[in-house]
Amino acid sequence: MTAAVQDSNAIKVSKNSTKQKSSLFDQGTKDSLTEKQVCGISKLRTLLASELASNPKYGDDFSLLRWLNGHNYDFEIIVPKFKHALDVLRMYQADKYDLTSIEKVSEAVLSFGQQWHYYPGGIMGFDRSGNVIVMQPLGKADSRGLIKSGKISCFYESMIIDAEGTANLLRLNESKYGKKLGIIIMVDLADFKMDVIYMPALKIFGNLLLQLQDLFPDMVKEINIINCPSVIAVIFGLISSFLSKQTKEKITFFGSDWKTKLFDKLGDENILEHWGGKARIANSGTGLVRMGGEIPDELLYKNCEHYGDKELSKLIVKPKNTEIVTFKVRKPETKVKWWFTCEGGEILFKIIKHTEKNEEVVWPKIRITTEFVPEFNEIIFNTPATYSLSFENDSNFFWNRTIKYSIEIEE
Structure with missing residues (x-):
């Protein structure tokens, strides 16, 4: 109870603060x-x-x-x-995407599937200094639908490509203007309902935040939260454990006067019409920002590639242990397909190539839950070698993880 009161008081102070946090983000020329x-x-x-x-x-x-x-x-x-x-x-083959404009970054994200039209967020534009403005209308998120519409690894991959696209636009502007710039994130909680706080989805989103902060340090200049509901202290308390100290210090909660304060700084000509500004992108008042909304039933995952228990192998991963499934690639251009579920909680999954001298990660380690959608994918391996699917149970001292999996090798 004490912690909740402290969070609430901190938010009340920040909500009415107009103090610039420039000391938290270096922004200068060479x-x-x-x-x-x-x-x-x-x-x-x-x-x-x-x-x-x-x-x-x-x-x-x-x-x-x-x-x-x-x-x-x-x-x-x-x-x-x-x-x-x-x-x-x-x-993740980030270089294969054209990430040279707001439109191209949006295309890259949406290429992962129709369901990503319903994941709220996107690049709004640039402020008067050249900083990238990102808008996230999270109040309209269908949290339950999102985690039932696709595999977790695809969610991570698409959001990392989205972040790399934003970072690339930042680098292009820095080269153009000759100064260090940053990302200004606006989080709009208008139309917020408690259904948005769906704990399984919140944990997945939190793990993504941890990964993005690790991959893209010191990118964010400021985070401005607008249209805050009365339960903002509860929301912030739930996500704060996933935020670094640096990130927390860049957050400002705005009251009803947010337009006056932010428009003066960012320029109303750079704010999309939907949020009271004058800008339009792609002939739309919301531009290329994905506005969220309820995901249609036809976009929810349906297990078209069902495996019976007799077709699956079983693996028990004890607490604080790692188990591997080893396979050999004998020819170039060999396709390897995998499918698995994990019972008992999350699992850290990656793919390793074994050599005489060391091990090389060929598929990045990510924290997977298959509570709603199984994990599956395929890779073309061009280098003959011994590889392993790696399953690490690091998140619980007491409970085993049960992996049921299938692996197919097509030479």
Whole structure:
């Protein structure tokens, strides 16, 4: 009860605050970089020379500065996390998408399926300084429908591509204007109903937030929450555990005067008509922002590829243990298909390639729940080797995870 009261009081203070939080987000030109920043950027560029040689767009001063700011110049943390971020983007084939405009980023997200039209969010435009404005009308989210409309891995992948698209527009504007910019997130809770707070969906969304903060540090300049319902303290209390300290410090809760305060700063010409501004994109007052809404029944997942128990293998993963399913790829262009469910809770899943010297992750580790939709996918492997499906039970000290799976190899 004490914690709830403290959260509520904190929100009341923030709600009426117009204080700028510029100290939480460096925003300057290359000429204004401090000696510490210049030295840090130079050292990080040297440590990541091999990775940046093949991924030069991530090696500009401002991109590297974000990693330094996000992890307090701790190079032992930054270097492996940076490499992991590049690996995830490579495994999700981010380079195959054209992410050079708001329209192209929207197309990339919607390419994952019709259900993504109902996931609220999207890029609104740019403010007067060139910062990217993202709008998330979460009050209209159909939380129950969303997690029943597709597999969790597809949700993560699409949102990571969405975030990479937003980050790419940010990099393009930084190159254009010659200064460090950021993402301004507007969260609209208009029409909020308690059904939005569906705990299984909230946990999945929270895990996504953790992953995005890990992959894209120091991208967010500010988070402005508008049309707050009376239960905002409850909502914030539920999601705050998934937010880093830096992210929490960038949040402002606005009262009914949010238009006056935000329009003066962002420019009403950059705010879409639906939110009281003058902008239109794609001849629409909501632009390319996905507005949410109830997902139609025909878009909910239906198990067309049903497996009977006799067709599935079974694996028990004990608490704090990892089990693997090993398979061999003997020829290039071999297709491997997998399908599994997990009983008992979440499981950390990834695919590993085994070599004589080490192990290489070829499918990123993600936290999966199959309570509503089984996990399934396929990959074309071009390198003959031994591979493994890896199932890690890290989230519970007492309960086993039961994996029922099928794996098919098509040479």
